[in-house]
Amino acid sequence: MNESTNDPVRLARRLLTQTLGAEGDALVLERETRQSLLTSLRASRDAAPAAPSHHGVAAVGRPVAVAVAPTATGVTIEDADIAGAGDLSALAELVSRCSRCELHSTRKQAVFGEGAANARVVCVGEAPGAREDETGRPFVGRAGQLLDRLLRTIGLARESVYICNVLKSRPPNNRDPLPGEVAACSPYLLRQLALIQPEVIIAFGAFASRALLETTSALGRMRGQLHEYAGYPVVVTYHPAALLRNPGWTRPTWEDLQLVRRLLDGDDPNG
Numbered sequence: 001m002n003e004s005t006n007d008p009v010r011l012a013r014r015l016l017t018q019t020l021g022a023e024g025d026a027l028v029l030e031r032e033t034r035q036s037l038l039t040s041l042r043a044s045r046d047a048a049p050a051a052p053s054h055h056g057v058a059a060v061g062r063p064v065a066v067a068v069a070p071t072a073t074g075v076t077i078e079d080a081d082i083a084g085a086g087d088l089s090a091l092a093e094l095v096s097r098c099s100r101c102e103l104h105s106t107r108k109q110a111v112f113g114e115g116a117a118n119a120r121v122v123c124v125g126e127a128p129g130a131r132e133d134e135t136g137r138p139f140v141g142r143a144g145q146l147l148d149r150l151l152r153t154i155g156l157a158r159e160s161v162y163i164c165n166v167l168k169s170r171p172p173n174n175r176d177p178l179p180g181e182v183a184a185c186s187p188y189l190l191r192q193l194a195l196i197q198p199e200v201i202i203a204f205g206a207f208a209s210r211a212l213l214e215t216t217s218a219l220g221r222m223r224g225q226l227h228e229y230a231g232y233p234v235v236v237t238y239h240p241a242a243l244l245r246n247p248g249w250t251r252p253t254w255e256d257l258q259l260v261r262r263l264l265d266g267d268d269p270n271g
């Protein structure tokens with residue numbers, strides 16, 4: 001984000017801070033008045049490209065202007081910092097102090113992801129829930145236990161794969177992630193994938209699948225075929241939490257995972 005003093009978002013933030021400081025009616029922004037600030041904000045909103053929204057889901061990796069706020073230590077994490085993280089530990093350190101979206105102010109801790117750095121399979125969910133927010137680990141609640149069992153049906157131990165989410169911070173009350181939050185977080189997922197170089201990604205649930213594949217399609221329409229994201233093959237399937245509510249989806253999920261198994265075995269995925 002442009003840090004110049006003409007940046008209307010930055011100026012607006014300063015205005016709010018000053019108002020909060022109850023310094024009376026005076027506005028102490030160099031060269032700016034309330035009216036000029038409002039005019040700049042309106043102009044910047046009108047000039048902004050329409051936010052990509054697929055029923056509230058922003059596509060991961062799609063370039064979207066993100067207002068990047070400084071971390072608590074005052075350091076802004078830019079896309080270039082993320083792209084320059086040399087390994088998963090360095091990237092996790094950035095995530096732990098990230099404030100690129102407002103979720104940093106409500107989360108207990110960021111949930112970066114975990115697993116084998118050379119995993120053949122990366123599992124991608126939506127966002128941390130309450131248990132994940134408490135523990136700092138992905139998929140540790142009931143849905144996580146089911147995920148582990150599902151992976152075992154294709155001979156994969158949890159420790160052998162890599163597990164993460166589109167969002168690294170929990171949305172309050174588990175609400176749907178907002179497009180701006182996905183846009184702010186997506187460089188982390190892209191970097192995770194670039195560092196791990198998996199043979200296949202499994203997108204669990206409609207949200208993760210839509211975000212990765214830039215579509216509004218129903219999950220049922222996306223299943224059963226191979227997709228691609230950032231050059232990696234993607235298999236989509238039901239989210240374990242949805243399976244807990246709809247046990248009838250267990251069989252189709254197992255079938256989707258067979259597709260993953262065939263890919264890993266070098267067999268014809270359509271066979």
Ligand code: URA
Pocket residue numbers: 125126127128129132137138139140141143144165241
């Ligand atoms: N649901 C998700 O999508 N991710 C988690 O980490 C836990 C539950």
